[in-house]
Amino acid sequence: MDELTSVFIQESREQLAEMEAGLLRLEQTPDDASGIDTIFRAAHTIKGASGVIECQFIETFMHRVENILDALRNGEADISAALTTLLLECCDHLGSLLDVLAAQASEPSADVAARGEALSEHLEQFLSAIVPTQEPAARTNLAAQDDDGEVESSGGGVVNTDSWHISVRFGPNVMRGGVDPLSLLRYLGGLGEIIGIETVSDGLPPAADMDPESCYLGFEVRLQTKASKADIERVFTFVSDECDLRILPPHSNVADYIRLIQELPEDDMRIGEILVRCGALTQAEVDHGLQAQHEVLLAQGESSGGADTTAASPAPLGAILVDSKVVHKETVEAAIAKQNQVVDKRAREAQLVRVHADKLDKLIDLVGELVIAGASANLLALKSRQTDLVEATSVLSRLVEDIRDSALQLRMVQIGDTFNRFHRVVRDVSKDLGKEIELSISGAETELDKTVVEKIGDPLMHLVRNSLDHGIEPVAVRLERGKPACGRVSLNAYHDSGSIVIEVSDDGGGLNLERIRAKAIERELIQPGDTLSESDIQNLIFEPGFSTVETVSKLSGRGVGMDVVRRNITALRGTVDVASVAGEGATFTIRLPLTLAIIDGFLVGVDKAAYVIPLDSVVECIEHKDISGGRNFLNLRGEPLPFIRLRELFEVGGQAPARESIVVVQFGGQRAGIVVDQLMGEFQTVIKPLGRLFAKLRGIGGSTILGSGEVALILDVAALVNMVSRSEETLLYGHRVASPFALSGSNTVIRGNEH
Amino acid sequence: MTESRRLALSQNLTIYQALEQKHELLDALADADELELDLAQVAEIDAAGLQLLILLKKEAQHAGKRVSIVAHSQAVRAVIDFCNLAAELGDPLVIPACEAS
Structure with a gap:
């Protein structure tokens, strides 16, 4: 599957989730107009993108969905429970259409297609039911147009056209990126009706320099549509970095067109001619506009002494026209507002970077290795007894810790x-x-x-x-x-x-x-x-x-x-x-x-082996004065604390030292003590899974590698706490269970750790 | 050098063939004073293909030669129509009767 399609599928699924969420919200609060806008936008984006990748079956289906959403948005129909259900079903269907695309099938299977047909029919029924109410809406449209008419006469310089003018120059890499500019334009046509189009091929270099896989074309398009500027821009989303796009709203004034002419790379007169040809401007308007600009230039040249006319910067034509009150204020404000919206959205998008999960996993693996290597360096530095070296490594390990945290944060x-x-x-x-x-x-x-x-x-x-x-x-x-x-x-x-x-x-x-x-x-x-x-x-x-x-x-x-x-x-x-x-x-x-990769651990020792207790579960450490007797209980500041001897649990040989320590751990509201020989301090622990052989081992959650290269086992605090409280409960109930520490016959393996 | 030459393209005019076709078309133009292009077999044409046609026309104009497209496939005609290039390319487009209605 090419990249474009997979991006489309991924993004469409996101839009789909948004649509679904929006529909559910809308059902709760039917009056919320912004809700229907969100849904419409999501549906529209999917339709637009499906047009770009030329996935017909999705485009057709989304078009039908969009029709009804449009009616909802214009207040021609009311949202009802039945309609929500239908639209949710449409979402499901779209989901399965995306599956079809993901499976690289060219056509949906018969039953999926049949379901699509059935849904389309339902949509049609809803649409035809709301036709009678459409008339008032049409009338308001007319009224709006009348308003425009008035404005036109007062604005003076407004070009007499009610269509958008879109001027696009595609960058050289557009086609290499897998996008056919023509299909973008065809999709653009899908937004409304293309009144005129001119192909600008002036960018085409001589044959010798021309790379047939680069794109040198540009287009001037006049489009009659109800779509917003953002909608039009969205058509070019996939190539937004690669193309030079200028959009003039309907009823723009001559100045805007003149500015357009001057911004475009081709010769002014040539562009003027093209605009005239595609019907955006009349020849008189072009001549007049360019003439005015020229005069201003000359005037400036004279006022600055006439010495260097070339250095005099041309006064922005827009400014001149604003001064002479030709510019239509509302249009400008509306355009600015719309542009700001787009900018906001872009800015929000720019804050996010899509990264492949594999890359992240690789990074975290590497950070894991870094932690282990860092621990080893630390250990060597301590042994060398060089203060400078110790200081350097401790700074280093603090940084490694920060890196570890932020790397893990990335995956949160x-x-x-x-x-x-x-x-x-x-x-x-x-x-x-x-x-x-x-x-x-x-x-x-x-x-x-x-x-x-x-x-x-x-x-x-x-x-x-x-x-x-x-x-x-x-x-x-x-x-x-x-x-x-x-x-x-x-x-x-x-x-x-x-x-x-x-x-x-x-x-x-x-x-x-x-x-x-x-x-x-x-x-x-x-x-x-x-x-x-x-x-x-x-x-x-x-x-x-x-x-x-x-x-x-x-x-x-x-x-x-x-x-x-x-x-x-x-x-x-x-x-x-x-x-x-x-x-x-x-x-x-x-x-x-919280994470399956790296944790802060607390290193404890029993005999020669080291064990790691996740630091988050450690509450405190206390000295273990010789408590003999059968009950594994201890009075900790008036609270009973059951404890477990790690030496006994894992059947570690050897004699316990005179002073043992108890690590008090907590899990799920329960506390328990773990008796160990010595406390060895904090340790950044990279969790390595245990092999399949150890899968049934209870009390051990994984393994890790110490700085010295030795392996340490990570204690599974949840299981240990459970065992401790269970064993106390069994004692309490007077039950005898064969072994409270069901190690599934793996004792020998554990003892292997001593050798 | 021959006086006039006819070249019939059998492949699609898309980005995938563009590199090859550029050479094929320019070589053909270099060989003849007048080149007739038969595009009746072109099932698919995209912007890259369209660009090549424009290039060929421009090159011919520079060299004082003539390139004319004498037969269009439906796809080629649709694209030329869509891009409003019929006048610029200046070749008579024959619209089949069945589609004209």
Whole structure:
């Protein structure tokens, strides 16, 4: 696929998302005129760009969509629920048309085409329904034209033409960039009607110098259209750097044309002739304008002593004409306002750079290596005991840290876009189910790594659908229970000690504990005699093959949902939990690490091996005075703190030193202590994945390379905290579980670390 | 050097062939005082092709020779029409009866 097409697809998808968001907003606030403008602009941009890349099936379809949007924009039709649904379907269809293009097929498949036809028919019906109301609109148009007529007579110098004049000179590289200037012009014709066109070939060099792949052509076009200047400019967006574009609005005055003549590279008289030929000006107007300019020049030359007429700068013709009140003020102001809008938009666009994600990943990989190499240099500097060298390396490592942070920041995106997709889901699903549900979003500006964002979409979709389908009760039941008829599903996100927390909650019926329990026994996940805490029972829904719904609906409840959700989230080193209050609703909480690449770590040692604890989860370090006895508990300022001995957990041999330390860590509101031999300080940690062999290892999140070249394991704080509290819970309940630290038989591998 | 020569282009007149065709066309012009171009087989023409036709006309004018397009394909005619170049190129355009209506 050529670059132009892929850019088109990407940008169209963005515009499509904007259209969809706009439609949903419009449904909420039908009076908001700016809403319909946004949608129209998005649709129009897609249509325009599809014309440029000559993708007919999209252009045709978008043209029909645009017709109805135009009617909406002009107030000839009112937005209705049926129309919104239809337009949303059109968005979906456009999405599948883009898929067709992305798959490099030349034509949409039969069923896609059929759907397009059906939608077009619906659009036609809507359009024909609003024809009767079109007349008043036409009349106002006429009125507007009458106004123009008056202005014309008062303005004096206004050229008697009601069409735009577009003057374009294509740069040499336009055709090499894959754009055929002719197709741009043809598309321009699609905006309205081309009244006259002149091809300017004066730029063509002699045959010997002429490169047939360069473009030397220019065009003078008169175009009758209702489109705005921005619309016309947008036609040339793809080549905006490469072409010299001048646009004169309808009813521009002679001065503007004269200025145009002088700005253009060709000889003044020649351009004048061309303009006359394409009907923009009359010969008299050209002669008069050029004559006036010439006289001013002469006058200036005389006033400056007549010595050097060449040095005298020509007075801007526009200024002269403003002085003599020929210029039509409103037109100028309107044009300036419009130009400013365009400039603003350009400026906003200029603040963003599109970068291929691969390049970013490569950069972050490199930064990772830099961090490791920096650590190694640091270590050597410390060993050498040269103060200067130590100072230099410490400055260097601070800079490396900054680079690391900003590199990672590059990959951070707001979660809002992911959340906003669910407006549509909630709308469609609640219509399907006959429920009234609203979606509330908070924390949309919370940032997280792009790679995480991409992978979190599916699990979130599952959870939201689950809440819509199973969580929120039917309206009748809700009213019976004294709740508002309109259910609410909320998405929330926030940062919490190095993780991002995403919550999906509903105010529905909550989980049915009895049913889950019965089902779990039926599936032999638990034994009838087992005592389980409430949260244990609730979390059973994440087990494979678990579904409490009797009937399989098309949305969820096929029994393949929640375990997939959990698997996906675990793959991202995250966790998912559910908390539910019967009759009040359920909340699913997803915790994910902010980044998958580099973290600040806290280095601790047990025997000869080093371990890394993510610094974000470290609360404090305390001295561990010899606490013997069976209970792994400690009184920390009046609070009980369960702890775990790393030496025991990983079955590290050797004798513990006299003074051990406890690192207090926190995860998901729970605290736990980790007993280690020594504290070795902060360490920038580049996370390297563990091999497949270690996939089932619990308590270890990954590995990293120290400055000395040794490998250190990264502790999975979430799992450790979980283990600690579980083991205490088991003790409390008097249960005996085979091993609280289910290491899946990988003990030997871990011990391998000592050698 | 021959008095007049007829050249029939069978390929498309687009950017992809432009480099080759520039040489082909200029060589043909160098060889003859009067060049007749048959473009009936040109299925596609873009700005690059159009530019070549203009170049050829200009070169001929400089050298005091004559280039005339004696047959247009539908695509060539459409482009010349669209760009309003019929007068400048100065070749009679034959509009088939079926399209004229």
